[in-house]
Amino acid sequence: MNTGSIAFILLCSAMVLLMTPALAFFYGGLGRRKNVLNNMMMSLAPMALASLLWIIFGFTLSFSGSADWIGNFNHLFMYGVDMAKNSLFSTNQIPDGLFSAFQMMFSIISVALITGSVVGRMRFTPLLIFMVFWLLLVYYPLAHMVWGGGFLAKLHAIDFAGGNVVHISSGVTGLVLALVLGKRRDYERLEYRPHNIPFVVLGAGLLWFGWFGFNAGSALSANSVAINAFVTTNTAAAAAMLSWMILEKIIIGKPSVVGTCSGAIVGLVAITPGAGYVSVLGSMIIGFLVSPLSFFMISKVKQKFGYDDALDAFGCHGIGGMFGGIMTGILATPALSPQHGFVGLIYGSSKLFIANLSAVIFSVIFSALVSFIIIKVISIIMPIRVSDRAEAIGLDDSEHEETAYPTFLGLDS
Numbered sequence: 001m002n003t004g005s006i007a008f009i010l011l012c013s014a015m016v017l018l019m020t021p022a023l024a025f026f027y028g029g030l031g032r033r034k035n036v037l038n039n040m041m042m043s044l045a046p047m048a049l050a051s052l053l054w055i056i057f058g059f060t061l062s063f064s065g066s067a068d069w070i071g072n073f074n075h076l077f078m079y080g081v082d083m084a085k086n087s088l089f090s091t092n093q094i095p096d097g098l099f100s101a102f103q104m105m106f107s108i109i110s111v112a113l114i115t116g117s118v119v120g121r122m123r124f125t126p127l128l129i130f131m132v133f134w135l136l137l138v139y140y141p142l143a144h145m146v147w148g149g150g151f152l153a154k155l156h157a158i159d160f161a162g163g164n165v166v167h168i169s170s171g172v173t174g175l176v177l178a179l180v181l182g183k184r185r186d187y188e189r190l191e192y193r194p195h196n197i198p199f200v201v202l203g204a205g206l207l208w209f210g211w212f213g214f215n216a217g218s219a220l221s222a223n224s225v226a227i228n229a230f231v232t233t234n235t236a237a238a239a240a241m242l243s244w245m246i247l248e249k250i251i252i253g254k255p256s257v258v259g260t261c262s263g264a265i266v267g268l269v270a271i272t273p274g275a276g277y278v279s280v281l282g283s284m285i286i287g288f289l290v291s292p293l294s295f296f297m298i299s300k301v302k303q304k305f306g307y308d309d310a311l312d313a314f315g316c317h318g319i320g321g322m323f324g325g326i327m328t329g330i331l332a333t334p335a336l337s338p339q340h341g342f343v344g345l346i347y348g349s350s351k352l353f354i355a356n357l358s359a360v361i362f363s364v365i366f367s368a369l370v371s372f373i374i375i376k377v378i379s380i381i382m383p384i385r386v387s388d389r390a391e392a393i394g395l396d397d398s399e400h401e402e403t404a405y406p407t408f409l410g411l412d413s
Contacts, residue, residue, distance in 0.1 A: 022203045063147070110165070119311055158328065163272050235280055243267075244266075329353035
């Protein structure tokens with residue numbers, strides 16, 4: 001065991017956990033003030049739910065066995081997972097228990113990301129039920145397929161820190177839920193504005209900080225790959241932030257704080273699949289290019305098709321994850337590629353590009369199909385959307401009987 005790596009991954013695990021309350025601030029600030037507590041609660045609930053599910057069967061379904069689709073039940077309730085040494089994964093320099101804890105944090109933030117698409121109109125109880133089955137039927141299988149030796153790993157697709165497993169799955173799922181639920185009652189009639197932009201800045205800043213643990217920690221060791229992931233993460237975020245500011249200046253006339261924060265987030269999303277595999281220059285290219293793509297999806301495509309992805313979980317995480325996975329297949333350098341012969345397209349081989357493109361397409365279809373089935377079954381058993389009156393009053397009151405701002409009475413826009 002490497003004590004330096006143990007200390008490093010312990011810190012990274014805590015940083016990734018911090019990303020979930022950071023997301024609560026980010027989503028809470030972006031929403032309407034009558035829904036801020038509900039928005040935050042939907043992000044915070046996975047800290048309890050996903051943590052316990054991971055201990056019971058999340059780890060074993062994700063990282064045990066060599067089946068193509070899903071793990072086995074050998075490590076239910078973390079049975080046989082050693083907290084002091086590595087007995088399950090020969091390449092790790094950290095104890096099995098620490099590896100499990102680090103991966104648990106990814107499952108927490110993944111299910112929280114989905115909620116940005118459904119704010120303002122989904123009942124809390126069916127959402128919690130959906131989270132349970134989504135983790136069981138979407139997240140754990142994808143984690144096994146990509147990182148646990150499943151068929152996407154056998155295809156030689158690479159996903160350094162969660163482009164497929166975290167961002168594509170959550171973003172696409174968010175879009176499915178938004179389509180099934182339908183639009184908010186005032187969508188396209190009222191202009192929705194973020195109610196607390198300082199919350200957005202706080203959330204974005206903490207997300208950026210936590211992302212260093214998310215990406216650099218995915219090296220699973222305090223080594224040169226972690227350093228590369230750290231630097232490429234910051235570079236992509238900075239490039240995407242600047243790119244978004246320039247876009248807003250050209251198109252709108254003035255750069256916005258919310259847009260600037262959104263640019264940083266999409267840059268962080270896009271670099272996640274390739275943070276340990278691409279060069280610093282490659283990360284800059286990814287960052288500069290992802291903002292125009294995400295901006296176009298949010299401002300044009302969403303408007304054209306009229307779907308109500310409330311806080312743009314699909315526009316940022318789904319699109320950013322797809323783009324990042326494909327760009328990894330183009331820009332992964334020979335020096336950093338984990339598999340011999342599978343390098344970026346620009347280095348003369350199409351194998352990795354085809355593998356990653358196939359993995360992206362599969363992740364989109366798999367996440368969409370299974371998520372649709374889950375939510376449709378739940379909708380047969382119970383209402384999944386709040387009443388029109390509850391939506392008008394606000395979900396803070398109707399779902400939690402709380403208010404973030406006691407002096408505020410009545411509706412807002």
